[in-house]
Amino acid sequence: MVKKLLAIIAIVVAGYVGYDTYKMYRGGYFDMPELGPNDFFLSFKSGLRGVMRDIPDERPARRYIAYGANNVPTWFQETWSECRLPAEDERAAFEQNVDVGPGGRLEAICEIDAEGDIFVRGWFSSVPAL
Template sequence: MRYWFWKLIALGLIGSFAYTAFDLQRGGYFSLPDLAQNEYGVSFRNGFRAIVVEDNPSNQSAANQSDIFRRLTAAHPERRYRGITMQVPSWLESQWSRCERAPDGADPNREALEQTMNESMRREYQLARLDYYCFVLSDNDRILRGVIYSVPRS
């Protein structure tokens, strides 16, 4: 009986390690470039991968994690992040983009972005906070890869 118990425990541990490795691979964290101390990675299910600079994380212990585990969602656990991707060439879709904080107040870029959204998406993001504009570099040209919105976690 003990033999089967320890076999099940070992199988469970191996399965959890395999799932963690699969999840990190799917999120692109094995191809994550080196991060500075105040940079955090975030990967969305739609394939959008971004590196953001965050000088004031609400959870200071998140800054001490290794690069693979230093995530924006851990730095701000009180917020939920949503990434919207832009149309880019297929070879840029799996690249990590660098993000800049969106300006506070009236932002003409936000207004132009919201004009390109369909009505249901505009309604969904109406009260969300636009946090970051994310860009990729291609032949020294900055291409808008996506934007990151956040809402309070309830």
């Protein structure tokens, strides 16, 4: 009886570790770039992954939403992008095209540098976490 119980516990633990490892692989955490002291990362199921460089981390108070660009080649869809604060004209253009709702705001523009060719991978906005 004890052997069966230990076997079941071992199977459950192995299943949990395997599933957690799979989630980390799907999130891209094994090939993520180095983080600086003021950096944090966001990874979404859609494949949009970004390192937020010198942007305040407001995750306890705000919920982040990802908007992926439509014209991204498939080989770049799961690549880590570098995210930066938007300029005022970029913020205004985003708010004209996307309604993030009350309290929502554009937080970052995420770009990929493909050997000198920089293109927008997506945008991160946030809304209050109520």
